[in-house]
Amino acid sequence: MIVFFGAMNKIEDFNKEIKVQNANNVVGTIGFWLTSDINSAKPFAIGTKTVYEKSETEFWEDGEPKVIQVEKPVIGFIYKIFLDEPNLKVYHSTTADSYDLFMSDRDKYCDYFHAKKRNPTWKDEAILLNKEEANEKFRNTLIDQGYEGFVIRNCKLQNGFTDLYCLFSINSPLVSDIIPVETLDYQ
Template sequence: MIVYYGSIKKLDYFQKEPAGQKTMKELDTLGIWCTTDFESAKSFAIGTETVCEKSDTEFWEDGTPKVVQYDKPIRGFVYKVYMDEPSLKEYDSYELFMNERDPYCDYASAKKRHLTWKDKAILLNKDEANTLFRKSLTKQGCDGIIIPKMPIETGPEDMYCIFSGDIMQIADVFSLD
């Protein structure tokens, strides 16, 4: 199986544990998110990093340059990844996936009833919820999941979430610079 993984970081191999992808927001720590579409993987390889440096235009009264902080745009890499027939749990929809994950989540809101992901409440235990959900799926023999037409930045896309980098081998690297 061939998938594409976008990252702002240069990788030589995949870590055993999920590294987190900012684009995935509350699902970033569930696993390593990939797609079968090269163009969609590019959106995961574009981001920013916070940089501190001496200013060329702002100075203190004594003439010393001020140190300024800003977000610098970064264009990273898209990795072509090979996996040898992983055991993946396939969800029929994003909604079914989120409903199965919900029992592990603790939400906060002004509302006093039982909250779900549909309420758009604040998720208080993202890392814990993702870890418990991943462990539950791993106990069922799953190496990861497939979510068809998952809503991401570039539009609906078939997304793969792999729980461990052990089964992923980098076949090729494409720099976006």
């Protein structure tokens, strides 16, 4: 299986360096998010990082520049990876959004707070009170069922539709190419 992994920083060792990917902050900690096409991996490789630098316009009373926090744009890399076929739970629907199926399955483990609704779900834009715990329980339930991850078929992302994969671990992946996003044609 050929998949694409977007990362804001260059990765030397997948097993040690990957902690949190530039993925949706609600589901990003479930696992490693990969796509079936290179263009859909771009959003995972583009973001910002916080840096501290001396200000050119703000100064202390003694004339020394203040140190300010700045969000700098980051344009990272896309990794083309060959993986053995993992055992994946498949979320696919011809009548509904496949992402909805995944999120509804995950909702069983979520505790939401919503002032106006009694049993809110992710669609209600309620406050998720137990993100890490919910993601861990969801992941462990699938692992207990023998899955190594899941795939959301025909998932809508910024750049169109793709198969969106989430793997719970990536052990020594075969990286065939590391592509700087800035070298890709933007669409």
